[in-house]
Amino acid sequence: GFGLLFYKMGNINLGSGSVINRDCLLDNRAAINIGENVSISGNVQIYTGGHDPHSPLFEMTCTPVTIHDHVVIFSRATIMPGVTIGKGAVVYACAVVCKDVPSMAIIAGNPGVVIGCRKAEPYYEIDYSYPAAM
Numbered sequence: 001g002f003g004l005l006f007y008k009m010g011n012i013n014l015g016s017g018s019v020i021n022r023d024c025l026l027d028n029r030a031a032i033n034i035g036e037n038v039s040i041s042g043n044v045q046i047y048t049g050g051h052d053p054h055s056p057l058f059e060m061t062c063t064p065v066t067i068h069d070h071v072v073i074f075s076r077a078t079i080m081p082g083v084t085i086g087k088g089a090v091v092y093a094c095a096v097v098c099k100d101v102p103s104m105a106i107i108a109g110n111p112g113v114v115i116g117c118r119k120a121e122p123y124y125e126i127d128y129s130y131p132a133a134m
Contacts, residue, residue: 007049015069017126020044030062030081035069037126041093046079068103070122088122 004024006012011028014020015036022042026032030048034040049062063082067073071085074093085091086103095112106116 011048019126019128021075027081031064033064033066035067035071035087037069037122037124038067038071038073039126040067040073041075041077043076044073044079045077048081050081070124088118090118 003022004020004026007027007029011031012026013031013033015034015038017036018034018038020040024040024043025045027047027049032046032048046065048065049060051058052061061081065079065081066084068085068087070088071091073079073091076094077091078096079085079091080096080098083097083100085097085101086105088104089101090106091097091101091112092106092108094110095108096110097107097112099111101107101112102114104118104121105114106118107113108115
């Protein structure tokens, strides 16, 4: 089926030309800021909330996620709270992104590590009819 799961209304900023594919989970308890011409594939999970493992009370914490322009996130990737993904970066399928990603980096794995860099600065514009692709 087609669907996007949100935790609440608001707290998502989606830049022009950006697209979010089916069955993504967007934990928007803190802000999720998505730049322009970002492609987010199906079944991606973006988390802003979690629990402090160092707290004796296991307190809830929420930290914004920022995804800059021309980022590509492939299917089933997981973005953890507080992460910033730099302009033009690529996150391969099933990667778990726990730390900030430099601009133009290509990351893969669990935990996600840099395996290369994009060779050309992207300047394309995504032109889908709807911000949630099918």
